[in-house]
Amino acid sequence: MDTIVVKNLKKEYKIAQKEKGLAGAVKNLFVRKYEILRAVDDISFTIPKGEITAFIGPNGAGKSTTVKMMSGILVPTSGDILINGRNPQKDRVHVVQDLGVVFGQRTQLNWDLRLGESFEMMRHIYKIPKAMYEENLKVMDDILGIEEIINIPVRQLSLGQRMRGDLVAAMLHSPSVLFLDEPTIGLDVEGKYAIRKFIKEINRVKGTTIILTTHDLGDIEELCKRLIIINKGKIVEDGPLEELVNRIAPNRNLVVEYYDENYVEHEQAKIINVEGNIVTYQFSKKEITGAGLICDISDRAKIKDATIKEVKIDDIIRIAYRG
Amino acid sequence: MERIKHYIDVSLYHVKLAVLTMLEYPANFVGWLLSNPIQFILGFATIKFVVARFGTINGWDYGHLAFLYGIAVISHAFSMIFFVQGWFMGEYVVGGDFDRYMLRPLSVLFQFFFTQFNIVGFTDLIPGVCVFAYGCHKVHFHWSIGNVMAVLLLITGATLIRGGIYIIMGTFSFWTKSRNDFAGFTQEFFDKTTMYPLSMYPRMMQIILTYIIPIGWISYYPAKDLLSGTGMGAVISLVIGVVTMTLAALFFKVGLRSYESAGQ
Structure with missing residues (x-):
């Protein structure tokens, strides 16, 4: 069975058109013109268990919108999504219990407290059994060296350290599916190396199905067998990187x-x-x-x-x- | 049952986190500890001044007014501890901050309120309890088991009514997509309508605040009933509180479907 099935997915936004100047602003109060923006325009794909897939595309192509619909945050205008056989909108709680999500631009860690406190928080929220929690923390410490930063308040971590923390927090409950939205954004060479190593290891050891969006081509070359290129809300390419390279060049x-x-x-x-x-x-x-x-x-x-x-x-x- | 246990466990853990956070920034807490009680004590001093001048407000003497004022401030304090987030719902909607809650296997509204306790709210409790105790003493309030129960029901109901109204007001942000900062306005409005006898306002306003926006049930009606020896008003307060909160939660659920996160 495919872990992720997306069929004819669409998302439309209403964008209010504003006229300029004071006269325009007054006019806008009474007459509102909307333009329909189709952020995601009839996308379909399936992803088998244990695959690492990259979503790439220019800014505003619809990558994040797709990821947000797959993780239950946004409601699609139309189309179907199944994650492990469940719909993330109708069955949000069950879907997210088995899903890890990391947004590179946003942290889910508690800013004011030591990193370890955020991990403990995950343990309570996801009802992670103590033994599994300890085991996961140990496995991830081996890859990311998390013990050395676990007692530092999150606000004092460097971006690279914080990202390591976010990855660990997202994987503590052993989800079978992991979404990473620009996980290496803004990181230095060391940071990128650590994150990529982690993604590879987690995929190898736990067989986690991973989708990542990125602008970093190094991520793709090192991690992904399969590439989905999205532009203007549509899938323009879907296949192995090598095949794409051979065809285009x-x-x-x-x-x-x-x-x-x-x-x-x-x-x-x-x-x-x-x-x-x-x-x-x-x-x-x-x-x-x-x-x-x-x-x-x-x-x-x-x-x-x-x-x-x-x-x-x-x-x-x-x-x-x-x- | 299993689910309730889980929710309680998560709440208790976040109480611990709130305490840890407070200890991380002790000066901040001390600041509130000084400023919040002063604000309400000054408010009460104003009432004393008015009463000294006119004898009573609408037939309520000083002791009665202290009793009413105390209930208003105590329920305000609890609504600040549990539901203050409602004031800032617009910020969360515009900033895309509900994303995080939607990614976790718990009710979104539950997380919004019960994963960030506002310990500062306890500083409001101090003047509330002081003035209430003073009022009880003045009116010779009898602390029978029935009356204790009534006070507990009433505070619970009043807190739920306040929280429910915050949620309903905040939920509009899902459609307006604006920050909708109604904190100052709400505080002002609630203060004016819960700390003084409702009967001093025009008839039309009394009707609205009794049947449409149930602010009268936060303090005025239950206090009036308690002072005349019956806990009926307190029971009705609780019922109205539960109903308001239920409606608010349903309304929030509808609003959340229009949530657009932030960015693309």
Whole structure:
């Protein structure tokens, strides 16, 4: 059974149109014009158990709105959502008992008190058995080193430490589904590394189904097998990252450095640049592998060095956003 | 039953958190401890001044007025301890702060009120109890078991009426999407209508405050009944309190469906 099923999901907002100036403001009191904004426009997808999926898309694309509907915060205009077979609007309490949610821009920790107090609070709210609580805390301490910050008031934690705290708080009740809304936003390299490691480990150890929204392409490359790209409320791409890259950018470049200026040609590769003894070939991954091409060339001439230039993932994403 | 136990457990834990938070910022609490009682003692001094001048207000002498004033302030104090959040519901709606409550396996309204106790509210209790005790002494209030019960019912009912009205007013924010800060206005209105005999107001206003907005049942009617030796008003207060709170909770539930969080 799929852990998450979303079918024909739509969310519309009424946006009041305001006219400018004082005259406009008075007019607005009597005549209200609304424009319907379709933030999420007929989205469908399913996510099997234990998968890590990234939701990406430009700002205002509808990612967060979708996550908020899936977690029971917003009521959809139409469409169906099932999380573990239950509807998050009709059955909110049951759904959230088995759901962890972290918003990168917002904390659920108690600002005034030591971090540990927030964890205890979760224990009471989710009725977590003592043994399970201790066990989870220990597992997560091994990954995130939470013990060293557990006695610091939340307001004095750095952003990276606070994020670690938020992740732990969201996982203490061992939810089978975890939603992460921009979990690495604003974090430094160390912070991002810790968060990604945590996500990978939790997914491996507990088989948690994870959806994350992000603008950080490093998150996607390191974590996600599957990518859902949303733009203007619609899904424009859905599939494995590799497949997307191969489809949007099927060609790769191979840069070969020769000992002198005598270079060779190859029937499955096009020479796109020659600079002294450095030659750039372009080839299609469908026709020949990078290794095959290097092999062929080195058979025909002596070469000093060869590098395959991967396409930059941001370029791929940019092309995908354009639709 | 299991559910009630869970809710009580969560509430008690948050009482502990509220105490811990207070200890984290002791100066803040001391500030309130000084300013809040002064505010109500001064209010009561004004009444003394009026009574000294005119003898009675609408037939209520000094002791009766202290009795009424005490009930008003005590129920205000409890409504501040448990339901003060209602004043700021607009902030929560506009700021998207209900998200967190909706992500937890408990009633949203329950969390809104009972996961953030306002210990500062206890500072209002001090002048309330002092003036009430003084009033009881003046009118020779008899502390029989029946009367003790009546006072408890009445305070519970009055607190529920106040809380219910805060919730109803705050819930409009789900549609207006505005911060709707009605704290100052409500406090002023409740003070004027619960601390003095309702009978001194125009007839129309008395009708509204008895049958439409049940503010009269917070202090005036039950106090009047108690002073004339019957606890009937207190029982009615409790019933009206439970009804008001139930309606408020249902109204809130409807409002929450229009909640839009913040951002996209």
